Amino acid sequence: MENFAFAPAYELPVWPFTPPPELGSTKPARHPIVIVGAGPSGLTLACDLAQRGVRAVLLDEDDTVGVRGASSRGICYAQKSLEIFERLGIYERIAAKGITWSFGRTFSGEHEVYNFNLQANSVSKQPPFINLQQFYVEWFLVERILELGLTDLRWKNRVTRVEQLADGVRLEVETPAGSYTIEADRLIDATGANSPIRTQLGIDAHSSRSTDRWCISDVRFRKPLPTERWTWVDAPFNEGRGVWQHLMADGVWRIDYQMPEDCDTAYISKPEVAGARLREQLGPDVEFEFVWIGPYGYRDHLLDSFRHGRVFFIGDAAHVVSPFGARGGNSGIQDAANLGWKLALVAQGKAGDALLDSYDAERQPAAKQNLQVTSRSARFLAPRSPAEHTLRRAVVALAARHPFARALVNTGRMSVANGYPPAPLLPEGARSVQNLPLRLADGRETTLMQLLAEGTECIGLWFAPTRQQAGAALDAIASLPLRLLAVGGDSSLPTLQADEKLANHLGAGDAGSFVLVRPDAYRAALLPNATPEAIATAVRTALAANERNP
Numbered sequence: 001m002e003n004f005a006f007a008p009a010y011e012l013p014v015w016p017f018t019p020p021p022e023l024g025s026t027k028p029a030r031h032p033i034v035i036v037g038a039g040p041s042g043l044t045l046a047c048d049l050a051q052r053g054v055r056a057v058l059l060d061e062d063d064t065v066g067v068r069g070a071s072s073r074g075i076c077y078a079q080k081s082l083e084i085f086e087r088l089g090i091y092e093r094i095a096a097k098g099i100t101w102s103f104g105r106t107f108s109g110e111h112e113v114y115n116f117n118l119q120a121n122s123v124s125k126q127p128p129f130i131n132l133q134q135f136y137v138e139w140f141l142v143e144r145i146l147e148l149g150l151t152d153l154r155w156k157n158r159v160t161r162v163e164q165l166a167d168g169v170r171l172e173v174e175t176p177a178g179s180y181t182i183e184a185d186r187l188i189d190a191t192g193a194n195s196p197i198r199t200q201l202g203i204d205a206h207s208s209r210s211t212d213r214w215c216i217s218d219v220r221f222r223k224p225l226p227t228e229r230w231t232w233v234d235a236p237f238n239e240g241r242g243v244w245q246h247l248m249a250d251g252v253w254r255i256d257y258q259m260p261e262d263c264d265t266a267y268i269s270k271p272e273v274a275g276a277r278l279r280e281q282l283g284p285d286v287e288f289e290f291v292w293i294g295p296y297g298y299r300d301h302l303l304d305s306f307r308h309g310r311v312f313f314i315g316d317a318a319h320v321v322s323p324f325g326a327r328g329g330n331s332g333i334q335d336a337a338n339l340g341w342k343l344a345l346v347a348q349g350k351a352g353d354a355l356l357d358s359y360d361a362e363r364q365p366a367a368k369q370n371l372q373v374t375s376r377s378a379r380f381l382a383p384r385s386p387a388e389h390t391l392r393r394a395v396v397a398l399a400a401r402h403p404f405a406r407a408l409v410n411t412g413r414m415s416v417a418n419g420y421p422p423a424p425l426l427p428e429g430a431r432s433v434q435n436l437p438l439r440l441a442d443g444r445e446t447t448l449m450q451l452l453a454e455g456t457e458c459i460g461l462w463f464a465p466t467r468q469q470a471g472a473a474l475d476a477i478a479s480l481p482l483r484l485l486a487v488g489g490d491s492s493l494p495t496l497q498a499d500e501k502l503a504n505h506l507g508a509g510d511a512g513s514f515v516l517v518r519p520d521a522y523r524a525a526l527l528p529n530a531t532p533e534a535i536a537t538a539v540r541t542a543l544a545a546n547e548r549n550p
């Protein structure tokens, strides 16, 4: 039997266990914020809070990043996540290590039946996507958190019991040096899909499991292929089933093959069987080494509510979707960015507790939308009835000849920054604002993310206000977390140069119009003819603040 080469396993960092101060104490210590789970969403939240000067305790049962013995889970980081990483100070490392792409092609048999270019609608400094093994992202986040120095990161701390109190949450934690109890004003569950916290609190995740089966080969080979997302609905080299192809860092290709539903998972992941699949695809002479081979099936779940009293669920603990479109990991990172600034403002007494309710009001519908979109892709890839099979055959046949049918070919709709529906704090709903390059009146360059990284406040962009309006507005917003900037005009405010791209992207631009951008880069309000009072009201509404609070 032929032997196939395996690359040496990745050497991932290990951080030391330090006995926590609570060990041996009889009175549980109280912390304002405890996060459980140092995966992408928990780490993003801890980093976001630290960047805002907010302390948190982060507990993780392991002492490293990634999934031991397995390969990378998430591989595609979407623009909104990259913009968040830019604000958190790790984007440059991600861009230097990862693979930037924006173009996708979908094939049926030998024919290209659909393609997209995500750069077409972008005005951001960040690209539409970067592919990178998830453990690198986690690694960069841990190092940034350690650099910021405000997070009490406790490795080898496993939560064994959770109890909701009237004014907080009590946790029992097991460590190599013994067990201890701590209390939190607010607990964030970032423990992932199999959340033990969710189970302990008796919260139903409405889980369902697909019968569709896939097998990943992470592999290095020397064959120049474009750094694009390629998918096959029905690949001739995979017995007419689906295939995914992405390049990640270190020259590792993720090639993911759809398998028969009733396949023997041990058999399909044997190196000689996976090797035969690769040769079928890339030619009999292709030289390669495996990094990892792994069969998987996917499932989904969605909590009805992402807030239960003092406990908040983020990332996979709150929602799991099938992988098509990379909506899982990205939406966890965006959950964290949604919650971070809200926790910070509430902790600082600058916003009311209702702002924390808006986390659920915004991120639960976003997750629901992601679930709907990914479920449609999953059904296109694994039709469940004769009618669905017939429809798919018709779409693919038509797409080869007719442009109108191409958009119906569905191998995943890539992750987007979900808009938020109208709600009490967002009367018009909200949509994401990309990381636009900006120029200050004195010619210095900046970006929206750079401005947002400078503090936990909203940014008000006021197009050409008068001096008198500007002065009155500064009085009206004096106690509010708002950084007021003029766009063009001759007011006394710090001013950005007028720019058509900026105006078009914000959907404003007439003299006197005003756009309120939240700390998570969402447009929370658009006032066509702003007055100082209307601006102050818009900020108070968006932050659930009133005259007493702040």
Ligand SMILES: O=C(O)CCc1cccc(O)c1
Binding pocket: 075, 076, 216, 229, 244, 254, 255, 256, 323, 324, 325, 326, 411, 412
């Ligand atoms: O390209 C995508 O849709 C996201 C990444 C992905 C999706 C499905 C399988 C897989 O291995 C990667």
